[in-house]
């Protein structure tokens with residue numbers, strides 16, 4: 280991709296399909312490497328992250344869409360228990376403490392459609 284050109288936004292879902300106070304994972308069309316996006320919803324606030332733990336690069340979840348701790352206050356990497364803040368993806372406990380989940384900018388359109396802008400260096 281030419282420098283300065285952003286990859287196209289990818290439609291993920293409608294806001295109503297995201298549990299308020301929860302999180303969902305989305306595979307992206309055309310990807311064969313298994314990387315996916317996590318979307319956290321807090322009301323109309325959405326936070327997107329690459330689903331890849333900074334510790335070993337594994338997906339955070341073991342079961343589909345099970346990203347949060349029981350109390351719903353953190354994202355949890357099920358491999359070694361790292362905890363990440365919902366609003367910044369900052370690791371606050373575990374082997375990658377101080378690191379971050381790579382952010383994925385999201386767009387919430389007026390009609391409720393949610394789109395992701397994958398990181399430029401993510402390739403396609």
Ligand code: FES
Pocket residue numbers: 332333334335336337356357358359360361373374375
């Ligand atoms: S792979 Fe996530 S904490 Fe080790």
